[in-house]
Amino acid sequence: MAIAQFVVNGLLVGALFAAVAVGFALIWGVVDIINLAHGEMVMLGGYTAYWLLSIATGTAEGSVLLFLATLPVVITVLFVLGYVLQRTLVSQVIETDIFLTLLVTFGISIAIQQLAIQAWTANPRSIQVAFTDPSMTLGGLVVPKMKLVAFGGAILLTGMLFVFLQRTRTGRAIRAVSQNPEAAALVGIDVEHTRAVTFGISSAIAGGAGAFIATILNIQPQMGLIYTLKSFVIVVFGGVGSIPGALTGGLLLGTVEELTAGLVSSQWTLAVSFTLLVVLLVVKPQGLFGTEADQ
Amino acid sequence: MSTESDGGLLRSALSSEQVDRTFDFCGRHAWTLIAVAAVVGALPPMFGLREGYYMTVLSEMFLFGVLALSWDIVGGQTGYPSFGNMAFFGIGAYVTAILVTDAALAFPLAIVGAAVAVVVFALINGLIVLRLRGHYFAIATLGILLATQQVSRNLDITGGASGKILLDVPPGIVFYYFFLGVLVAEIAVVYYLSQTRFGFVLNAIRDDEEKATAMGFNTTYYKTAAWVLAALFTGLAGGAYGLFNTFIDPQTAYNGAWNVELIAMALMGGTGTVAGPVIGAFGLHTVIEIVETAFVGWQLVLLGVAVIVTVIGYPDGVVGTLREYASEMDYYEYGGMAATDADDEPEVTADE
Numbered sequence: 001m002a003i004a005q006f007v008v009n010g011l012l013v014g015a016l017f018a019a020v021a022v023g024f025a026l027i028w029g030v031v032d033i034i035n036l037a038h039g040e041m042v043m044l045g046g047y048t049a050y051w052l053l054s055i056a057t058g059t060a061e062g063s064v065l066l067f068l069a070t071l072p073v074v075i076t077v078l079f080v081l082g083y084v085l086q087r088t089l090v091s092q093v094i095e096t097d098i099f100l101t102l103l104v105t106f107g108i109s110i111a112i113q114q115l116a117i118q119a120w121t122a123n124p125r126s127i128q129v130a131f132t133d134p135s136m137t138l139g140g141l142v143v144p145k146m147k148l149v150a151f152g153g154a155i156l157l158t159g160m161l162f163v164f165l166q167r168t169r170t171g172r173a174i175r176a177v178s179q180n181p182e183a184a185a186l187v188g189i190d191v192e193h194t195r196a197v198t199f200g201i202s203s204a205i206a207g208g209a210g211a212f213i214a215t216i217l218n219i220q221p222q223m224g225l226i227y228t229l230k231s232f233v234i235v236v237f238g239g240v241g242s243i244p245g246a247l248t249g250g251l252l253l254g255t256v257e258e259l260t261a262g263l264v265s266s267q268w269t270l271a272v273s274f275t276l277l278v279v280l281l282v283v284k285p286q287g288l289f290g291t292e293a294d295q
Numbered sequence: 296m297s298t299e300s301d302g303g304l305l306r307s308a309l310s311s312e313q314v315d316r317t318f319d320f321c322g323r324h325a326w327t328l329i330a331v332a333a334v335v336g337a338l339p340p341m342f343g344l345r346e347g348y349y350m351t352v353l354s355e356m357f358l359f360g361v362l363a364l365s366w367d368i369v370g371g372q373t374g375y376p377s378f379g380n381m382a383f384f385g386i387g388a389y390v391t392a393i394l395v396t397d398a399a400l401a402f403p404l405a406i407v408g409a410a411v412a413v414v415v416f417a418l419i420n421g422l423i424v425l426r427l428r429g430h431y432f433a434i435a436t437l438g439i440l441l442a443t444q445q446v447s448r449n450l451d452i453t454g455g456a457s458g459k460i461l462l463d464v465p466p467g468i469v470f471y472y473f474f475l476g477v478l479v480a481e482i483a484v485v486y487y488l489s490q491t492r493f494g495f496v497l498n499a500i501r502d503d504e505e506k507a508t509a510m511g512f513n514t515t516y517y518k519t520a521a522w523v524l525a526a527l528f529t530g531l532a533g534g535a536y537g538l539f540n541t542f543i544d545p546q547t548a549y550n551g552a553w554n555v556e557l558i559a560m561a562l563m564g565g566t567g568t569v570a571g572p573v574i575g576a577f578g579l580h581t582v583i584e585i586v587e588t589a590f591v592g593w594q595l596v597l598l599g600v601a602v603i604v605t606v607i608g609y610p611d612g613v614v615g616t617l618r619e620y621a622s623e624m625d626y627y628e629y630g631g632m633a634a635t636d637a638d639d640e641p642e643v644t645a646d647e
Binding site for chain 1: 370376378423424426427429430431433434435437438439441442445446448449551552555558562592593595596598599600601602603606607610
């Protein structure tokens with residue numbers, strides 16, 4: 001039974017990892033950039049929600065509805081930030097050396113992280129969402145309600161992205177740019193704008209996931225790198241540019257981490273994740289779902 | 296890649312011909328220059344600078360020179376941008392610390408032990424990660440760094456998260472000469488190699504690994520050798536740093552900020568050159584020290600911004616930009632195409 005509980009916990013957290021990773025996979029697939037500042041978007045999303053709640057209630061506490069009301073703002077703010085970053089900085093190094101693209105996002109990551117430390121100190125913070133009864137029991141398994149809400153939110157964000165890419169005109173433009181930027185430009189798609197929108201959407205989803213992370217785990221300025229790397233594990237596992245792959249990968253990573261924490265020790269979760277990353281890269285760099293998987 | 300305004304400023308200060316002559320001079324007298332630099336580096340303690348702030352800063356400059364140049368052996372010369380070099384540093388630091396405290400070995404013996412450990416570690420993980428390229432290689436090395444850090448945090452022998460305190464260490468002057476010695480040795484080795492077949496093959500791997508393989512070179516051997524060499528020097532620096540600092544924990548031994556700093560130093564100085572990373576290390580460390588004293592806490596913000604600006608504006612670094620400037624004259628002398636050829640010449644300088 002204990003194992004079933006760990007698996008449930010893992011799936012609940014894993015959905016958030018997946019929501020972070022889909023954005024990472026999207027940028028990688030469309031703009032062909034490893035965005036090392038992706039985790040910082042998660043962090044900024046968490047802080048935006050935190051400060052909005054603090055302004056609204058005086059403390060970072062509130063009801064579920066109040067918390068959910070901050071999400072549209074978080075998503076908008078992060079979208080704009082992502083769009084601007086791509087337009088001003090990242091676009092300058094696209095199609096140059098891979099090393100330079102990595103380094104520019106690494107530079108952005110450090111600058112944002114350090115500015116956040118200067119502005120908000122390095123102390124971990126979290127959002128307290130008030131419930132009359134914080135957890136419920138389903139068939140002997142304890143499920144905290146907030147984790148369930150976060151799970152639902154993360155799945156919803158991922159699903160919305162999937163539908164957006166499949167059904168809307170902008171979504172089709174994004175997929176076109178990912179397949180062939182030159183051909184996309186020839187049929188009249190503004191490639192630079194589309195890439196920036198992709199960056200914006202990816203940051204927005206990461207920010208939304210970050211807000212949920214602030215409610216069930218905690219946030220602090222230096223949390224970003226870990227989420228970037230987890231995204232990388234997930235994307236490598238699921239295949240670049242594949243949303244279903246990223247979702248599966250996220251749920252699996254969450255489960256593996258919770259099982260490690262439960263059966264071995266919570267100290268070892270990160271070591272296991274990073275080792276898994278290196279092993280996966282070496283054994284199966286094309287991902288379990290392969291790059292040809294449906295976007 | 297220098298911008299117009301930069302070219303203008305530079306042009307008014309010194310002509311491209313002068314720069315070209317300087318490069319020529321440095322190329323011809325490289326060994327003499329290395330020897331002179333070594334002697335100059337050895338002088339300050341003989342004139343009374345034996346301890347204190349400036350002594351530490353100078354030692355750290357040599358240390359960063361080693362780290363940046365080591366990174367460049369693989370990142371710049373071979374074209375495999377590692378984001379995990381601090382793993383070697385940390386392992387070097389921890390092994391030395393454990394040998395000195397738990398095994399009660401003397402510093403020289405302990406550092407030899409650390410060097411062996413780092414070389415073995417680099418050999419094993421090099422054979423694995425060097426099969427990857429581009430994004431995958433960069434992230435795999437970052438993954439190794441973080442995994443190693445987590446393992447050091449969780450083991451008992453490394454002192455866990457609280458780290459190890461090292462008492463009874465040699466005086467600072469020993470480390471000053473140690474770092475200087477390692478740096479000079481590394482400059483000499485890298486410069487020597489850059490003129491041998493070994494160095495040319497590394498550059499060939501960077502430019503086109505498949506062609507290098509097609510020409511019959513065992514590229515796995517060459518890049519693993521370069522990787523191990525980089526690890527050895529980084530590990531030596533790390534081993535001495537633990538004692539120099541008298542304390543190590545997972546944060547200092549696998550310092551994430553340094554991990555970026557050493558890449559930034561190599562990039563700003565000029566990747567793929569011998570002098571570039573060292574110049575970058577001295578320059579950037581000086582700036583960081585100044586900012587650290589004047590605006591505490593802002594040095595990493597500055598580092599991030601500096602990295603972005605360098606990558607976007609001057610991806611060739613100081614030496615690369617100057618060399619491009621110097622070759623402008625060739626354009627007129629040889630009537631056009633020679634200037635573009637000049638970039639393809641083996642990148643060899645040592646104007647340290």
